[in-house]
Amino acid sequence: MGNCFDDCNSCICKLLSGLDVGTTIRFAIDNTDEFFELEDFTFLCFEHKNCCVTLQRPQEDTIVVVDCTKIAGVKIFQD
Numbered sequence: 434m435g436n437c438f439d440d441c442n443s444c445i446c447k448l449l450s451g452l453d454v455g456t457t458i459r460f461a462i463d464n465t466d467e468f469f470e471l472e473d474f475t476f477l478c479f480e481h482k483n484c485c486v487t488l489q490r491p492q493e494d495t496i497v498v499v500d501c502t503k504i505a506g507v508k509i510f511q512d
Contacts, residue, residue, distance in 0.1 A: 441484040446501040448509075449486050450479045457510040458488070463503045473510070 441450070452458070456476040474488035474497065486504075488497045 441481060441501060443502055445504045445507060446479075446484060448507060449476070449501050449504075450481065452476045452479070452509070454478065459508040459510075460499070460504050461506040462499075463505040 441447075454477060457473050458476055459473060472490065472492065474490055477487040477489055477496075479486050479501070484501045486499045486501050488499065489495070490497055
């Protein structure tokens with residue numbers, strides 16, 4: 434059985450694994466061409482064991498967990 438992190442080797446997963454906590458992003462789910470327009474997410478963490486990205490949706494004060502292998506694109510906002 435291989436290391437689960439082997440599944441997290443997409444360019445998006447690698448990018449997200451190196452983000453600083455608190456970075457603002459928008460993203461599109463695979464097989465769609467839409468970003469979550471007007472929905473900024475705050476990056477909280479990346480879990481190498483299961484490819485999960487934990488984000489906070491400040492507008493609703495909710496937590497969102499996304500499989501990085503299902504993300505097609507990311508917009509990163511730098512301060």
